[in-house]
Amino acid sequence: MAEQPALQFSALVLALAGELVQGIHTRVVAAGFDDLRPAHGFAFARISFGGATTADLAEHLGVTKQAAAQLVDELVRKGYVERTAHPTDARARLLRLTERGWACTRAADTAAAEAVAPYQRTLGAERFAELVGDLAALGPKGPIRPAW
Template sequence: MSEPAVPAQESLAFSALVLALAGELVQGIHDRVVAAGFADLRPAHGFAFARISHGGATTAELAGHLGVTKQAAAQLVDELVRKGYVERTPHPTDARARLLRLTEHGWACTRAADAAAVEAVAPFRELLGPERFAALVRDLAALGPKGPIRPTW
């Protein structure tokens, strides 16, 4: 075995770096979103917003994307509806289902989260410079990670 000693170190460093970076991003984004006035949300809600804003989501569908049970998703949606971020509208073709849609407040939060993400990433971008940063994003994209899908936080 002992052949890939350096690659192993590199791979370990890679996962540690990605995990550390993700933690820092989550924290940084969440802090800014809270500071922007959306203090009644937690990081985990981000993925739900992403899916709902994409359109065509039902509660069961959302549950699948978040990797949780329907009840957990229903509870989360309930909370977001109570807080005015999401509304349930009748589904055009399925009388059982309810189509989820962001309210204006929900869209405002989404915009704030996007701005927060850009701000949180800005120092990294400046650290590497535009070219190297662009290359970094390109290489990360090339890895084709299959899923925000699962929150895991």
């Protein structure tokens, strides 16, 4: 069974991703941001990076422009994002996180750190760092998004 490690790898990564999303989401909700779903996190990631328009966001998330526009509408309505004028393109609106949006981003970062902490403890800081290094070496280049 030469491909056994490969199958194991897929299963482990998928299971791990599921646990991570679940763990992070639970903590973010507990932190008071209970009107968001995990998918919103991926939008925050792109918007906080800066310079994002709705179309950029759509491409990043791998959905249509309209889906992205609806998502942005929701985030604006809930006070996490605001649309500002684009400096050079009169058609476009630049997306920007509000203070509440930034607060949520910080909460998500904390949540991620907490969710990963047990893993770090299991392997030890050193071995965990190696693990991260190896994963980084695989160079997953795809945008971080809920792909199914």
